[in-house]
Amino acid sequence: xxxxxxxxxxxxxxxxxxxxxxxxxxxxxxxxxxxxxxxxxxxxxxxxxxxxxxxxxxxxxxxxxxxxxxxxxxxxxxxxxxxxxxxxxxxxxxxxxxxxxxxxxxxxxxxxxxxxxxxxxxxxxxxxxxxxxxxxxxxxxxxxxxxxxxxxxxxxxxxxxxxxxxxxxxxxxxxxxxxxxxxxxxxxxxxxxxxxxxxxxxxxxxxxxxxxxxxxxxxxxxxxxxxxxxxxxxxxxxxxxxxxxxxxxxxxxxxxxxxxxxxxxxxxxxxxxxxxxxxxxxxxxxxxxxxxxxxxx
Amino acid sequence: xxxxxxxxxxxxxxxxxxxxxxxxxxxxxxxxxxxxxxxxxxxxxxxxxxxxxxxxxxxxxxxxxxxxxxxxxxxxxxxxxxxxxxxxxxxxxxxxxxxxxxxxxxxxxxxxxxxxxxxxxxxxxxxxxxxxxxxxxxxxxxxxxxxxxxxxxxxxxxxxxxxxxxxxxxxxxxxxxxxxxxxxxxxxxxxxxxxxxxxxxxxxxxxxxxxxxxxxxxxxxxxxxxxxxxxxxxxxxxxxxxxxxxxxxxxxxxxxxxxxxxxxxxxxxxxxxxxxxxxxxxxxxxxxxxxxxxxxx
Numbered sequence: 137x138x139x140x141x142x143x144x145x146x147x148x149x150x151x152x153x154x155x156x157x158x159x160x161x162x163x164x165x166x167x168x169x170x171x172x173x174x175x176x177x178x179x180x181x182x183x184x185x186x187x188x189x190x191x192x193x194x195x196x197x198x199x200x201x202x203x204x205x206x207x208x209x210x211x212x213x214x215x216x217x218x219x220x221x222x223x224x225x226x227x228x229x230x231x232x233x234x235x236x237x238x239x240x241x242x243x244x245x246x247x248x249x250x251x252x253x254x255x256x257x258x259x260x261x262x263x264x265x266x267x268x269x270x271x272x273x274x275x276x277x278x279x280x281x282x283x284x285x286x287x288x289x290x291x292x293x294x295x296x297x298x299x300x301x302x303x304x305x306x307x308x309x310x311x312x313x314x315x316x317x318x319x320x321x322x323x324x325x326x327x328x329x330x331x332x333x334x335x336x337x338x339x340x341x342x343x344x345x346x347x348x349x350x351x352x353x354x355x356x357x358x359x360x361x362x363x364x365x366x367x368x369x370x371x372x373x374x375x376x377x378x379x380x381x382x383x384x385x386x387x388x389x390x391x392x393x394x395x396x397x398x399x400x401x402x403x404x405x406x407x408x409x410x411x412x413x414x415x416x417x418x419x420x421x422x423x424x425x426x427x428x429x430x431x432x433x
Numbered sequence: 434x435x436x437x438x439x440x441x442x443x444x445x446x447x448x449x450x451x452x453x454x455x456x457x458x459x460x461x462x463x464x465x466x467x468x469x470x471x472x473x474x475x476x477x478x479x480x481x482x483x484x485x486x487x488x489x490x491x492x493x494x495x496x497x498x499x500x501x502x503x504x505x506x507x508x509x510x511x512x513x514x515x516x517x518x519x520x521x522x523x524x525x526x527x528x529x530x531x532x533x534x535x536x537x538x539x540x541x542x543x544x545x546x547x548x549x550x551x552x553x554x555x556x557x558x559x560x561x562x563x564x565x566x567x568x569x570x571x572x573x574x575x576x577x578x579x580x581x582x583x584x585x586x587x588x589x590x591x592x593x594x595x596x597x598x599x600x601x602x603x604x605x606x607x608x609x610x611x612x613x614x615x616x617x618x619x620x621x622x623x624x625x626x627x628x629x630x631x632x633x634x635x636x637x638x639x640x641x642x643x644x645x646x647x648x649x650x651x652x653x654x655x656x657x658x659x660x661x662x663x664x665x666x667x668x669x670x671x672x673x674x675x676x677x678x679x680x681x682x683x684x685x686x687x688x689x690x691x692x693x694x695x696x697x698x699x700x701x702x703x704x705x706x707x708x709x710x711x712x713x714x715x716x717x718x719x720x721x722x723x724x725x726x727x728x729x730x
Contacts, residue, residue: 184481217525217578221518228514269577273570280566281514 139163140346141194141230143181144202146174148301149241149294152339153200160347165194169203182222191229199230199238200346205267208305211245216270223274227281237288238278239346242353244295244331244396246272252329252361252395256293256353256402264391275353282351290345295357295398299335299418300425311368312426315377322385326365329395331357334418337411344409350402357398358411371419436460437643438491438527440478441499443471445598446538446591449636450497457644462491466500479519488526496527496535497643502564505602508542513567520571524578534585535575536643539650541592541628541693543569549626549658549692553590553650553699561688572650579648587642592654592695596632596715597722608665609723612674619682623662626692628654631715634708641706647699654695655708668716 140157144150145166151174154166167190168175179190181203201223205215227238245268248260263269275291282289298308314321333341333356341356365383372378403409413421437454441447442463448471451463464487465472476487478500498520502512524535542565545557560566572588579586595605611618630638630653638653662680669675700706710718 212581214525214578214582217521217574220574221521221525224514224518228511228518263577266577266581269573273574276566276573277514277517277570280560280563281511284509284563285511 137161137163138198139165139194139196140198140200141165141167141191141196142200142202143167143226144204144241146172147202147206148303148335149297149339149342150202151301152336153202153342156340156343157200157346160343162198162346165196167203181226182218184222184225187222187226188229191226191233195233196230197234197236198346199227199235200342201226201238201240202342204241208303211265211267213266216266220270220274224277227278227287231285231287235287237346237349238282239290239292239342240274240278241342242275242291242293243268243271244293244355244357244398246275246293249393249396252393253397253399254355255399256355279352288349288351290351291353292342292345292356293353293398294338295331295333295355295396297335297338298332299422301335307364308367308371308422309426311371312375312423313430315372315375315380316423316427316430320380320382321377322382323368324364324386324388325384326363326368327394328388328392329361329363329397331359331361331397332367332415333358333411334413334421337413340412341403341407341409345407348407350406354402354407355398355400356403357400359398359400359404361395361397362415367415370415371423374420374423434458434460435495436462436491436493437495437497438462438464438488438493439497439499440464440523441501441538443469444499444503445596445600445632446594446636446639447499448598449633450499450639453637453640454497454643457640459495459643462493464500478523479515481522484519484523485526488523488530492530493527494531494533495643496524496532497639498523498535498537499639501538505600508562508564510563513563517567517571521574524575524584528582528584532584534643534646535579536587536589536639537571537575538639539568539572539588539590540565541590541652541654541695543572543590546690546693549690550694550696551652552696553652576649585646585648587648588650589639589642589653590650590695591635592628592630592652592693594632594635595629596719598632604661605664605668605719606723608668609672609720610727612669612672612677613720613724613727617677617679618674619679620665621661621683621685622681623660623665624691625685625689626658626660626694628656628658628694629664629712630655630708631710631718634710637709638700638704638706642704645704647703651699651704652695652697653700654697656695656697656701658692658694659712664712667712668720671717671720
């Protein structure tokens with residue numbers, strides 16, 4: 137039986153990914169941060185000796201490494217460097233312990249955002265942020281390491297995941313919680329077009345990639361861009377709140393590109409994966425989740 | 434007084450670099466590998482806790498990080514990944530302890546070798562080897578980290594250093610030792626043109642960069658290419674051994690590019706550094722060093 141070690145297993149993508157990997161017949165060793173209450177194991181992945189012990193105990197054939205900084209400042213946090221170093225150590229320890237296939241979470245922030253449609257191995261990777269640079273450098277190095285060592289390695293570049301469990305401060309939770317609470321919701325003009333994918337679909341794409349033998353960078357997106365305005369209006373329509381949206385109340389940041397969308401040719405043709413959850417269904421599920429959470433228990 | 438922590442201080446470049454930094458008024462904390470007999474401190478730089486202790490004790494304002502894998506297999510060694518992780522940890526620990534300026538050794542192997550004259554921030558950096566990729570990824574990440582944290586950071590790309598203390602298996606020591614021993618020396622045709630720099634000059638360039646405030650990648654070379662044949666013949670002429678050179682006895686490797694030379698505009702204009710030791714003097718000193726070493730003590 138294949139045993140997969142999943143880091144960030146208590147996180148936004150990790151939680152559904154563990155469930156989906158179990159459904160596919162994997163034995164899952166789910167690891168969360170030292171304070172996680174939702175995972176079987178809690179390990180500080182920046183502690184090399186703790187990682188060595190974990191890897192030894194896990195004796196996994198597969199690794200799905202999703203853990204990273206989870207603070208809102210992750211774009212600029214200096215901890216990006218420590219997570220890169222820790223990730224290198226984890227993958228190396230995993231392979232030395234007999235691990236065969238490793239899948240790591242990347243990001244669309246690796247790409248040069250002056251290109252709107254991002255294509256693996258074609259669109260330039262010149263990240264504008266420390267976070268994007270850390271992920272880019274990690275991928276470069278792991279790809280070369282894998283080529284040299286024979287490790288099977290894939291890198292899933294996540295675009296814009298939304299759904300239950302997303303951090304409150306982000307767009308979709310902010311809009312839903314504001315409207316559910318009966319408040320007015322200030323927004324930008326919302327002209328920015330993004331590739332949104334429901335978090336269970338992101339997790340399913342990762343689980344599919346783990347179970348496959350496809351290597352290299354793989355965009356994880358829907359392949360279709362919606363404007364933020366369109367997304368927010370769809371949410372509002374389900375909450376009877378369109379008139380409480382204040383478009384233009386917030387400025388669009390200078391570094392916010394007009395469009396970012398994943399080219400999903402590799403995901404659909406090589407991995408053979410397609411999204412299962414429409415934007416409409418995804419939004420409904422997300423609203424339901426936040427409503428349930430808001431209820432006094 | 435400025436205190437500089439030097440790693441790889443017992444090595445080929447590190448040894449002369451420490452002496453030159455002391456001449457410039459730096460207090461030098463010289464660190465070698467755990468087996469080094471030539472340095473005041475011996476630390477395993479892949480042991481995070483040992484590095485933390487070292488950095489705490491050193492309380493250095495400057496860091497010159499030269500240490501890396503020293504085995505002949507460094508081009509392909511999987512340990513490149515561990516050295517990248519260890520280097521990230523070292524620099525982060527140094528800055529967090531109050532370190533202000535950091536200079537790290539890079540390599541011409543970061544460049545795409547289909548370009549013969551390599552220019553910083555212009556020639557593509559698409560390394561062909563795991564070693565080159567590790568250094569490239571490390572530089573990318575440290576540059577972004579430095580920009581974010583305010584650390585002053587420079588990266589010295591070493592081309593072809595030669596001189597006393599070079600590993601025996603490399604070209605110059607092999608030729609000198611063979612000719613000194615009266616043997617015939619098999620060579621390639623020697624048409625490959627390379628940018629050679631005497632190791633004391635490489636060390637002096639590093640010491641100058643450490644003491645400067647120049648940031649970013651800086652090529653460390655002479656700016657001039659000589660063919661391997663020319664280099665080897667110059668050595669042979671000093672050892673009366675030209676007829677014992679067997680050009681063409683060894684094949685030129687397919688991945689050996691015809692010419693690699695440093696563009697030294699940045700080194701000469703921004704750092705204000707120029708080589709002090711001619712190829713002729715450098716060869717003489719290197720021969721003398723190997724001769725002294727060959728004598729029974």
